[in-house]
Amino acid sequence: MPGHALHDAGPDAGSTETKESILVLDRDPGLQFAFVKHLESWSERCLLAEDAQDLLAKMDSEPEVCAVFLNIAAPGMHSVDLLEAIGEKDPETAVVLMTDYLDPSLALSLLKNGAFDYIRKPFLFEEIRVLLHRIREHRALRSQALALQVLQETKRVERQNLIDFMIGLANVIDAKSPYTKEHSDRVALMTKAFTRHLGLSEKEIEDISFGAKLHDIGKVGIPDRILEATGRLSKEDRQLMNDHPVTGAKILEPIEVMRDIIPMVLRHHENWDGSGYPDGLKGEEVPLGARIVKIVDYFDAITSKRPYREPLPDMEAIQVLEAERGRILDPSLTDRFIELIRKGGLRQPKVSGVLPAVRL
Ligand SMILES: [Fe+2]
Ligand SMILES: [Fe+2]
Numbered sequence: 080m081p082g083h084a085l086h087d088a089g090p091d092a093g094s095t096e097t098k099e100s101i102l103v104l105d106r107d108p109g110l111q112f113a114f115v116k117h118l119e120s121w122s123e124r125c126l127l128a129e130d131a132q133d134l135l136a137k138m139d140s141e142p143e144v145c146a147v148f149l150n151i152a153a154p155g156m157h158s159v160d161l162l163e164a165i166g167e168k169d170p171e172t173a174v175v176l177m178t179d180y181l182d183p184s185l186a187l188s189l190l191k192n193g194a195f196d197y198i199r200k201p202f203l204f205e206e207i208r209v210l211l212h213r214i215r216e217h218r219a220l221r222s223q224a225l226a227l228q229v230l231q232e233t234k235r236v237e238r239q240n241l242i243d244f245m246i247g248l249a250n251v252i253d254a255k256s257p258y259t260k261e262h263s264d265r266v267a268l269m270t271k272a273f274t275r276h277l278g279l280s281e282k283e284i285e286d287i288s289f290g291a292k293l294h295d296i297g298k299v300g301i302p303d304r305i306l307e308a309t310g311r312l313s314k315e316d317r318q319l320m321n322d323h324p325v326t327g328a329k330i331l332e333p334i335e336v337m338r339d340i341i342p343m344v345l346r347h348h349e350n351w352d353g354s355g356y357p358d359g360l361k362g363e364e365v366p367l368g369a370r371i372v373k374i375v376d377y378f379d380a381i382t383s384k385r386p387y388r389e390p391l392p393d394m395e396a397i398q399v400l401e402a403e404r405g406r407i408l409d410p411s412l413t414d415r416f417i418e419l420i421r422k423g424g425l426r427q428p429k430v431s432g433v434l435p436a437v438r439l
Contacts, residue, residue, distance in 0.1 A: 098124070098142055098143060099124065099143045099144070099145035100124045100125070100126050100137075100141045100142075100143065100144050100145065101118060101123050101124065101125050101126070101144075101145055101146045101147075101148070101211070102125075102126050102127075102128055102134055102137055102138070102141075102144055102146070102147045102148070103125060103126070103127050103128065103147075103148045103149075104127075104128040104129075104130070104131070104133075104134045104147070104148070104149050104150060104153050104154075105148070105149075105150040105153075105177060106150065106154060107150075110177075110200075111127050113204065114127070114148065114207075115127065117204040117207065117208075121208065121211075123211070126141065129154075130153070130154040130155035130156075131153055131154065131155030131156035131161045131164075132155050132156075133155075134147065134149075134153075134161070134165075135161075135164055135165070135168065138165065138168045138169060138172070139168070143169075144169060144172045145172065145173065145211075145214065145215070145218065146172065146173045146174070146175060146195070146210075146211065146214050147165060147172055147173070147174045147175070148175050148177060148207070149161065149162075149174055149175070149176055149177065150176075150177050150178075151176045151177065151178045151179075151185070151189070151197070152179075158176065158185075158189060159188065159189065159192055162174055162189060162192050162193060162194055163192065163193075166192075166193050170193075171218060171221060173195035173196075173214040173217065173218070174193070174194045174195055175194070175195055175196050175197065175198060175210055175214075176189055176194050176196075176197040176198070177197070177198055177199075177200055177202075178197055178198070178199050178200065179199075179200050180199075181199050195210075195214060195217070196210060196213075198210065238336045241334055241336060241337070242289075242336070245293055245296065245331075245337070246292060246293075248293075248296055248299060249263045249292055249293050249295070249296055250263070250264075251299070252295055252296065252298045252299055252306075255298075255303055255306050255307070256303075256306050256307045259295075259306070262295070262379060262383070263291070263292050263293070263294065263295060264292070265379050266291045266292070266294065266372065266375050266376050266379050267288050267289070267291040267292035268288075269291075269375045269378070269379065269425055270287055270288045270290075270291035270371060270372055270375045271284060271288040271291075272419065272424055272425055273371060273374070273375060273415075273416060273419055273425075274287050274288060274371060276415065276418075276419045276424055277371075277412075277415060283368070286339045286340060286343075286368065287343060287367075287368040287371055287372065289340055290339075290340045290341075290342065290343025290344060290368055290369075290372060291343060291371075291372045291375060291376075293327065293331070293340055293343070293344055294327070294343055294344055294347045294372050294376060295323060295327070296327040296330060296331070296344060297322070297323035297324055297325065297326030297327025297328070297329075297330065297344065298323045298326075298327075299326070299330070300322070300323070300326045301319055301320060301322075301323060302319070305319060305320055309386045321348070321356050321357070322357075324344060324345050324346065324347060324348055324356070324357055325345065325357050327344040327345065328341050328344050328345035331344060342366035342368050342369050343366075343368045343369050343371075343372045345357070345369070346360065346365050346366055346369030346373075347369050347372045347373050347376055348373070349364075349365040349369060349373070350373075350406070350407040350408075351365070351370070351405060351406065351407055351408055351409050351410070352405070352406050352407065354406075354407070355407065362409075365409075370408075370409040370412055371412060373407070373408065373409075374400070374408050374409070374412055374413060374416050375416075377400070377403065377407070377408065378396060378400065378416070378420075381396050381399050382396050393420055396420070397417050397420060397421075400413055400416065400417055401413070401417070
C-alpha cells in the first residue's frame with residue numbers, strides 16, 4: 080500500500096491535527112501494514128514509500144516530514160547517500176534506521192552521518208512510539224534553540240546598529256568643525272593603546288575605548304556657531320559647551336548596551352582636584368575610565384594644531400602633562416601615560432586641521 084496516508088484520529092492520540100508526516104521505506108508488506116495500522120491508531124500521518132526516489136519525492140510534496148523510518152538496505156540508493164539526500168532536503172527530519180541484523184560499524188557511521196537512531200528487527204511498536212516521542216521532544220528543543228538563536232542574532236544586529244549609529248553621530252560631531260576632524264577617532268585609538276599598556280581586561284579596554292570614541296557625543300546639542308568658534312566664549316555659550324557631558328549621558332542612558340560607556344561620557348571633564356564639571360568630583364571619585372579618557376583627550380588637544388599655535392611635540396607635551404599631573408590629571412595614570420609616550424607606544428595618528436581654542 081505505497082503512498083497510503085492516514086488522517087483519522089485514534090483513541091489515544093498524542094499528536095492529533097498534526098500536519099507532520101512520517102515516512103516509511105521498507106519492502107516488507109507485513110511491516111508496512113503494521114506501521115500503517117499502529118500509526119493510524121496514534122493519529123499520525125503515515126506515508127509508505129516504494130523506494131529511495133519515491134521517498135525523496137514525498138519529502139518534496141509533504142509540507143513537513145517529522146521522521147523517516149528507513150530500512151538500512153533500502154531499495155534505490157545506498158543508505159549513507161539516502162541519509163545525506165534526506166538531510167539536504169530537510170535537516171530537521173529525524174531518520175530512524177531499521178536493521179535486520181546489527182552491523183555496529185555501519186550503524187555508527189550512519190549515526191555520525193546524521194541518523195537520529197536505529198532499531199533492530201523484530202521490534203515492538205511500543206518502541207516506535209517511544210522513538211516518536213523522543214523525536215518530537217528533540218524537535219521541540221531544536222526549534223526552541225533555533226528561536227533563541229534568531230532572537231540572539233536579532234539582538235546582536237540591533238546592538239550593532241545602535242553602535243554604528245552612535246559612531247556615526249560621533250563622526251558627524253567631529254566633522255561639524257574642521258578643528259575637530261578625527262578627534263574622537265584619535266582619542267579612541269590612543270585610549271586603546273593606553274588601556275592595553277595599563278593591562279586592563281579586554282572588556283575594560285573595549286568599553287573605555289568605545290567611551291573615548293563617544294566622549295563628546297553630547298556636543299550634538301551644541302549650536303554650530305559655538306562648536307566652530309575659535310575665540311573666547313561668552314558665559315552663556317561656555318555653559319552650553321559645559322553641558323555636553325550631561326547631554327551625552329542622557330543620550331546614552333535609555334540604551335541598555337551603552338550603560339558601561341556612560342562614565343567616560345559623563346565624567347571626562349571632571350578634574351583630579353575637584354575643579355572640573357559637571358559635579359566637581361575629586362580623585363578616585365571619578366571613574367577610572369573617565370580619568371583615562373581625560374588624559375588622552377587632553378593630550379590630543381595639546382598635540383593638535385590650534386588657530387593660534389602649532390601642535391606641541393611629544394617632549395613638550397610631556398612637560399605640560401607633568402604640570403597638570405595631580406591638578407586636573409590623575410597623577411599615577413599620567414605617569415603611566417608618559418611612560419607609554421616615551422616608549423613610542425602611542426603612535427598618534429596624523430593630526431589634520433586645527434582644534435578650536437575653546438575645547439578644553
Ligand atoms: Fe568633551
Ligand atoms: Fe574631546
